[in-house]
Amino acid sequence: MPKARKRKQPLQVLARPHSSSSKPEASRKVIRRYHVLLKSQAQLEHEQSPQSREERARIQQELDEMGGLEAYQKMSSIGQSSDRGGDTGKVLISWLNTHRLARAGDQRLKLLEVGALEPDNYRSCESWLEVTSIDLRSRHPKIKEQDFLLLDLKENHEAWNVISLSLVMNFVPEAKSRGRMLQMAHSMLRPNGLLFVVLPQPCVSNSRYLTEAHFSALVACAGFDEVEKKSRRGGKLTYWLLRKSSRRLEGQKIDEKFTKKNVLLTGNRNNFCILLPLV
Structure with a gap:
């Protein structure tokens, strides 16, 4: 048989x-x-x-x-x-050391780490960084279970020196929710605060609706100046360090090209997109 x-x-x-x-x-x-x-x-x-x-x-x-x-x-x-290109926190630490924010006396800088998988990514910097780590589902007692998009904006208004959105926006399924994260980060950062953004490189190199140039223009519209950028041909990730600018968002008209999907590149590409909700 x-x-x-x-x-x-x-x-x-x-x-x-x-x-x-x-x-x-x-x-x-x-x-x-x-x-x-x-x-x-x-x-x-x-x-x-x-x-x-x-x-x-x-x-x-x-x-x-x-x-x-x-x-x-x-x-x-x-x-x-491999998948996440190594611990992206190392890039942020390097940039923070280069662009050290002003501190009041001996107070540590307040960092909000969104989408934290491990509780000790910044242990080596605990003398000058006070880290709060959050994620949709906590895997450790030191990581608070919290949806960033549901944070209270009044409680968090200008409460943070640094916010890390490392491989977070690509996890959010809706384009307008990704843009909302940028707007919320602007409100939550202190004057001249820093926003760390990491995206898979194909999101900005192989998308119909987003290019690196368009991303730079979009974050400028959201109230940020580009301080640092890191990527390499054939790499997996693209990193940005953005500084909250002195421009105010309240009453500012958002260019329509950032609120609706517009095809920027044709061909066999992905559909990743970031849209700014009207405020």
Whole structure:
């Protein structure tokens, strides 16, 4: 008798992270698929047809089978040396040492780390940095479980010297929510405060709706001056250090090109986009 063939397991189960030995290719695959599913979920959020409800349920089932947010976090943490281009905090520390903000007496600079996966990324700087780490789902008691977009703007108005959005905006499924993060960061930073932004390089090098030049113009419209930028041909990530400018957003008219999707590049490209909500 011929041997019975083993039944193939679903891809999601095979890719699901069970240990820290997961290969970089596997973690990248989970992260990419997770982003695709979140985007599809956001697009269907306000549709009420039976077909859209069925599709939302299918997407949620696939997310659950992949391990949900916990699986994404674990893969991102495992991949810090590869998928995430190493610990991006090292780049921020280097830039902060170059552009040291003024401190009142011996007070430490207040840093809000958004999307924190590990609690001790800035341990070496604790003598001059007071770090508050938040994430959608905390993996450590030192990381507060908090959605950045739900932070109270009055409580946080000009409360921070530095805000880190390292590989955060690409995780947010809606383009206007990404732009809202920039507007919120502007409100929450003290005068001349610094915003650290990291995005996967394809978001700005291979998107229909975003280029590096467009990003620079967009953040200027959101009230930031570009201080530092780091990327390399063929690299995985692009880094920016932005300074809150003296320009005020209140009453400022936002250029329409930053509020609506406009095709900047054609061809086989991704759809990553950042839009500024009207304020």
